[in-house]
Amino acid sequence: MTEPVNEPSEGPDRRLTWARRLVWVVLLVGIVAFLVKGANNPPDPFLVPEETGAEAASEPPSGGAEEPAASSTTTASTAPAPAVANDPPATPATGPEPPRGPTPSTTSVVVGPAPTPVPPATSPAAPSRRPLPGFDEVAFRISGSPGVTNGVALLADDGASRRQGLMDQTDLRGYDAMVFRFPSPTEGSFFMRNTLIPLSIAFFDASGRFVSSADMEPCPDEVEDCPTYGPDGPYVHAIEVAQGDLGRLGIGPGSVLSFP
Numbered sequence: 001m002t003e004p005v006n007e008p009s010e011g012p013d014r015r016l017t018w019a020r021r022l023v024w025v026v027l028l029v030g031i032v033a034f035l036v037k038g039a040n041n042p043p044d045p046f047l048v049p050e051e052t053g054a055e056a057a058s059e060p061p062s063g064g065a066e067e068p069a070a071s072s073t074t075t076a077s078t079a080p081a082p083a084v085a086n087d088p089p090a091t092p093a094t095g096p097e098p099p100r101g102p103t104p105s106t107t108s109v110v111v112g113p114a115p116t117p118v119p120p121a122t123s124p125a126a127p128s129r130r131p132l133p134g135f136d137e138v139a140f141r142i143s144g145s146p147g148v149t150n151g152v153a154l155l156a157d158d159g160a161s162r163r164q165g166l167m168d169q170t171d172l173r174g175y176d177a178m179v180f181r182f183p184s185p186t187e188g189s190f191f192m193r194n195t196l197i198p199l200s201i202a203f204f205d206a207s208g209r210f211v212s213s214a215d216m217e218p219c220p221d222e223v224e225d226c227p228t229y230g231p232d233g234p235y236v237h238a239i240e241v242a243q244g245d246l247g248r249l250g251i252g253p254g255s256v257l258s259f260p
Helices: 012-037 053-057 159-164
Strands: 136-144 147-156 177-186 199-204 210-216 235-242 256-258
Touching: 136 177, 147 159
Parallel strands: 147 177
Antiparallel strands: 136 147, 136 256, 177 235, 199 210, 199 235
């Protein structure tokens, strides 16, 4: 059998306990109201973080225009200086606006005189050529101490054309010369029967080297014995030109004839 527990009667200690509880309730309600409504009831309360030295330096002076709150990631080096309401607007720098776009290079290009072209192998100037029936034409080259001369000649390379040569012609028909080609070395002589213009002739051996030369005068048909002009040795090619033109073509001792 247990003894009944006597309930404590309501006394001063019980009232003190309720008073303390009431004080704590009021205090908690006040703290909650402070946090919800704000200490001074501002329209948009927020907690201001502790200012650093850089942030404090960036605050506008008293009386300046209010700036919006800066982000916590903004640093003093990137934040623009706050505008001051009472300051006059900044005066733009005078002078023309610099051109936009890439800065042109200052490298200068010095244009020198055009190089003098190296002249090609010379060739005597000639009027338009008039082919001669029964004759071919051939390009030739004379190499020697004066240099290289290129030319174009009528070609007599068979018996009929070699016998005719420049008979009855009043000029070289616009060619530089007439070349006589023989199938093998020979020492045959030339004569000037029925040839109307004075000529010079040069003989070249099988290797193209100069053998000798001579000036030839026209021989009318009524003359019975025309003089003949022969070489100083065997030759394979003979070149006839207008009298005195051998030097102009570079033909002389030491010269070499070739056909490019």
